Amino acid sequence: MKARGSVFKYGDNVDTDVIIPARYLNTSDPQELAKYCMEDIDAEFVKKVQPGDIMVANKNFGCGSSREHAPIAIKASGISCVIANTFARIFYRNAINIGLPILECEEAAQKIEAGDQVEVDFDTGVITNITKDETYQGEAFPPFMQEIIAADGLINYIKKNRS
Amino acid sequence: MGMTMTQKILAAHAGLPSVKVGQLIQADLDLVLGNDITTPVAVKEFAKSGIKEVFDKSKIAIVPDHFTPNKDIKAAEQCKCIREFAYEKGIENYFEVGEMGIEHALIPEKGLVVPGDVVIGADSHTCTYGALGAFSTGIGSTDMAAGMATGKCWFKVPAAIKFVLTGAPMGWVSGKDVILHIIGMIGVDGALYKSMEFVGEGLQNLSMDDRLCMANMAIEAGAKNGIFLVDDKTLAYVKENSTKPYTVYTADEDAEYEKVYEIDLASIRPTVSFPHLPDNTRTIDEVGDVKIDQVVIGSCTNGRMEDLRVTAKILKGKKVAKGVRVIVFPGTQKIYLQALREGLIEDIVEAGVVFSTPTCGPCLGGHMGILAKGERAIATTNRNFVGRMGHPESEVYLSSPAVAAASALTGKITNPEDIA
Numbered sequence: 001m002k003a004r005g006s007v008f009k010y011g012d013n014v015d016t017d018v019i020i021p022a023r024y025l026n027t028s029d030p031q032e033l034a035k036y037c038m039e040d041i042d043a044e045f046v047k048k049v050q051p052g053d054i055m056v057a058n059k060n061f062g063c064g065s066s067r068e069h070a071p072i073a074i075k076a077s078g079i080s081c082v083i084a085n086t087f088a089r090i091f092y093r094n095a096i097n098i099g100l101p102i103l104e105c106e107e108a109a110q111k112i113e114a115g116d117q118v119e120v121d122f123d124t125g126v127i128t129n130i131t132k133d134e135t136y137q138g139e140a141f142p143p144f145m146q147e148i149i150a151a152d153g154l155i156n157y158i159k160k161n162r163s
Numbered sequence: 164m165g166m167t168m169t170q171k172i173l174a175a176h177a178g179l180p181s182v183k184v185g186q187l188i189q190a191d192l193d194l195v196l197g198n199d200i201t202t203p204v205a206v207k208e209f210a211k212s213g214i215k216e217v218f219d220k221s222k223i224a225i226v227p228d229h230f231t232p233n234k235d236i237k238a239a240e241q242c243k244c245i246r247e248f249a250y251e252k253g254i255e256n257y258f259e260v261g262e263m264g265i266e267h268a269l270i271p272e273k274g275l276v277v278p279g280d281v282v283i284g285a286d287s288h289t290c291t292y293g294a295l296g297a298f299s300t301g302i303g304s305t306d307m308a309a310g311m312a313t314g315k316c317w318f319k320v321p322a323a324i325k326f327v328l329t330g331a332p333m334g335w336v337s338g339k340d341v342i343l344h345i346i347g348m349i350g351v352d353g354a355l356y357k358s359m360e361f362v363g364e365g366l367q368n369l370s371m372d373d374r375l376c377m378a379n380m381a382i383e384a385g386a387k388n389g390i391f392l393v394d395d396k397t398l399a400y401v402k403e404n405s406t407k408p409y410t411v412y413t414a415d416e417d418a419e420y421e422k423v424y425e426i427d428l429a430s431i432r433p434t435v436s437f438p439h440l441p442d443n444t445r446t447i448d449e450v451g452d453v454k455i456d457q458v459v460i461g462s463c464t465n466g467r468m469e470d471l472r473v474t475a476k477i478l479k480g481k482k483v484a485k486g487v488r489v490i491v492f493p494g495t496q497k498i499y500l501q502a503l504r505e506g507l508i509e510d511i512v513e514a515g516v517v518f519s520t521p522t523c524g525p526c527l528g529g530h531m532g533i534l535a536k537g538e539r540a541i542a543t544t545n546r547n548f549v550g551r552m553g554h555p556e557s558e559v560y561l562s563s564p565a566v567a568a569a570s571a572l573t574g575k576i577t578n579p580e581d582i583a
């Protein structure tokens with residue numbers, strides 16, 4: 001499984017309030033949430049994002065409240081993968097569980113710049129920066145986590161494995 | 164490379180000979196926990212999975228504790244949802260009002276966690292059970308649903324920080340002061356993703372109530388879990404409360420720790436966290452003049468027997484300061500009854516205190532003691548975030564029961580040494 005797109009780049013400690021402000025939590029509809037994704041730090045994001053695009057950030061991405069709405073909003077906006085130096089613990093879990101691929105890679109977080117064309121191979125964890133002609137090694141997902149992502153989340157994965 | 168306590172427990176539950184930091188594994192679960200806020204969401208997700216039965220009726224615990232006894236119609240509807248789910252699925256450990264308690268006080272008391280277990284709970288303070296030598300951590304509602312359906316959960320194997328405890332706490336110092344001191348030292352993200360492992364000869368001077376209180380607050384340092392070495396005190400506690408088989412894991416000699424802190428318990432002073440983060444700590448000697456409007460003693464952090472005993476000891480035969488509202492809420496019905504039998508409730512109520520039924524109530528600003536704008540509380544709870552107990556402009560100071568009870572008598576934050 002691979003993802004490919006152009007990059008939106010952010011810094012340290014992007015918290016879940018910034019990803020989806022609490023004022024929009026009166027719905028859990030993914031498309032509705034996606035309309036406000038990143039609004040408070042990047043008003044241009046929702047206007048520019050194309051299906052397949054990739055988000056890259058530095059340390060502690062997704063810190064703060066444990067709302068599952070945050071990865072849902074990012075995924076529904078069309079983002080195919082989030083790469084960061086580190087993720088906050090519960091965000092990491094929630095992202096995988098709703099089927100949003102995320103990857104930790106310090107080198108990629110440092111070197112990739114906004115607008116770069118990037119390809120991610122989830123089987124190997126290799127991140128290719130096409131614009132800069134560089135590759136970075138992220139941690140590959142073990143098979144069962146790839147299956148969760150492929151099934152579009154943990155609950156669908158369980159459902160699929162049942163039948 | 165050797166393994167830490169946590170790594171050994173995870174390896175055993177993943178059926179692997181060993182695991183290393185950062186490895187993603189799938190582990191078998193010994194207990195899946197939820198409360199009245201997180202379980203309704205998990206019930207919906209569970210239904211979507213298409214699975215009809217839970218993986219094991221005896222390994223799921225559902226505790227309505229946050230807004231119970233039902234504070235309003237919405238709370239009543241949420242409790243109804245989880246009660247019906249529990250009955251329909253035949254979940255054995257559903258604890259109705261009357262036999263309940265705050266989940267993290269109740270679960271160890273009911274013997275549902277023993278050393279070596281892997282436990283997940285859709286509540287961040289699920290880390291409490293690390294006091295018993297179990298791996299126990301908070302997760303989201305989707306994880307809870309999946310855990311109930313499959314009996315498994317995926318984890319990223321954490322690195323660890325070791326705390327070697329020596330000496331004995333002096334005077335009024337309790338486990339709460341020790342953990343507030345540690346959080347003040349390493350910060351609210353000082354243990355992010357990691358295990359906090361507590362070992363050392365000083366452990367023998369910490370009771371099970373102290374340890375449960377300390378493990379409870381591991382999450383306030385960002386930790387994935389906190390875990391205590393199992394000793395005679397742990398085993399005595401387990402034998403008294405549980406018939407479940409257990410396994411004691413100890414860290415390998417060459418286990419890798421990112422940091423090792425040595426802490427002399429005798430050097431720790433009564434400690435208070437100032438608003439609005441648990442790591443904003445000062446010793447009682449540095450507190451200064453802080454007037455308070457309310458005192459809250461209880462919660463999953465400090466609502467156990469020893470907490471009530473120390474509270475009663477300080478309040479007995481005295482009266483709380485005029486204009487101060489004091490609320491004491493025990494962790495469970497069993498603790499409530501024991502306090503009654505020991506005469507503690509009489510001492511507490513006679514001092515001019517409200518004694519509540521077990522509930523999370525005031526701890527999360529839910530009900531039973533909300534703060535108004537500009538009001539200040541000293542509380543034995545675990546979080547003092549903005550608005551945690553009520554109005555966004557109210558303030559919460561965290562402390563031990565001894566400091567909170569002493570403060571109740573004077574109306575300002577007070578060193579218990581100055582009272583007794």
Ligand code: SF4
Nearest residue numbers: 265462463523526527
């Ligand atoms: S007492 Fe407070 S911290 Fe403990 S479970 Fe209840 S709300 Fe959470």
